[in-house]
Amino acid sequence: MEFSKPTVRALRERLDESMFGNSVIKPILLELGVNASLGNAKFDDDRVTFQLIIENKDALREIERDLPDMAKLYGLDTTKIGKHKGKSFSLVGWKRRARKEPWVIQDLESGTEYIIGLSYAQNLFGTEESKPTLTLTDRNGTPIE
Numbered sequence: 001m002e003f004s005k006p007t008v009r010a011l012r013e014r015l016d017e018s019m020f021g022n023s024v025i026k027p028i029l030l031e032l033g034v035n036a037s038l039g040n041a042k043f044d045d046d047r048v049t050f051q052l053i054i055e056n057k058d059a060l061r062e063i064e065r066d067l068p069d070m071a072k073l074y075g076l077d078t079t080k081i082g083k084h085k086g087k088s089f090s091l092v093g094w095k096r097r098a099r100k101e102p103w104v105i106q107d108l109e110s111g112t113e114y115i116i117g118l119s120y121a122q123n124l125f126g127t128e129e130s131k132p133t134l135t136l137t138d139r140n141g142t143p144i145e
Contacts (some may be wrong), residue, residue: 003043011048012038033057062092063104070094071101074118075127080109082124089114091125 016038019025029036039051071078082089093104103121104112136144
């Protein structure tokens with residue numbers, strides 16, 4: 001058998017269903033109080049390797065773990081409800097690998113998550129001292145009143 005993307009995808013679905021559906025493993029996971037899932041797969045023509053991810057039931061998602069520290073660093077208030085075009089949003093995460101749009105917000109009505117950039121996050125969730133202010137100055141840097 002030669003492994004390709006469709007065959008690996010089908011294999012993952014069958015393994016996921018048999019391992020974590022109604023199987024021998026499910027009672028063990030419940031007893032230990034953990035969740036398990038298959039992660040990324042690496043494959044070539046002859047071999048497939050799946051990650052097995054086991055985490056506590058109450059474990060935070062990766063984007064939620066770093067949020068308090070990063071929000072404090074950028075002067076964002078994680079308890080604040082941001083309003084835009086009649087909708088309410090909450091800051092729920094920070095994506096460590098995203099450069100342009102690392103902040104994750106959630107629509108409180110629908111539960112849909114969106115990603116946004118820093119300037120928009122500061123606009124919605126910034127504290128008063130973190131919001132940028134615009135001061136007109138002359139060529140010498142003297143403020144114009």
